[in-house]
């Protein structure tokens with residue numbers, strides 16, 4: 085039985101005090117259903133948010149990470165530093181990082197392997213552009229991103245891997261994939277995992293949907309048979325909206 089995972093990706097939003105305020109509103113709420121809830125904060129807020137989370141069940145994630153444990157990489161943050169704060173997850177290969185900061189599949193792969201090495205669970209983002217979808221290349225694109233991201237990742241580590249299917253055309257646009265299309269792509273991704281790693285990984289790897297998830301569509305999306313939760317951007321910045329989503 086896979087526990088759904090709902091993660092709020094704050095992106096480049098929230099000062100420390102705003103973040104603490106938000107976390108204080110969500111950390112103690114009673115969940116309707118068994119669900120893992122994660123906040124993915126900017127680096128600057130991680131330490132204070134970790135303290136604000138305290139001993140509640142809320143989990144903490146970074147939004148990016150370098151693959152090296154240290155060295156001359158000005159402006160980067162290493163897995164050792166993130167582990168020192170006590171984060172649980174790290175988002176890797178978000179389409180905004182691929183698009184605006186030139187992250188390649190190879191970079192994402194190095195980051196994934198490094199996260200696993202340092203016991204940080206990766207949330208690996210994949211997804212096609214509108215053009216790729218219209219040209220019937222969505223599955224091919226997603227398959228290639230997944231196989232490259234997981235190259236060299238061992239079967240024993242797959243239970244800790246989360247994949248987020250985020251069609252790029254649905255991010256921040258108010259357009260969501262239909263719940264059926266999202267479910268189909270996620271079932272397809274699960275089959276890629278099955279082909280690469282076999283039955284056990286097929287059962288354990290959690291695959292989220294992301295892209296304009298809001299209180300009004302979360303229930304339908306997350307209740308699809310193959311979808312194991314959501315990666316939420318804009319709607320995770322407002323406590324009321326995020327609470328509705330995690331109580332889907």
Ligand code: 13P
Pocket residue numbers: 093178250254255256257258294295296297315316317318319
């Ligand atoms: P929105 O929910 O704002 O569309 O963002 C989705 C996303 O990119 C989450 O990582």
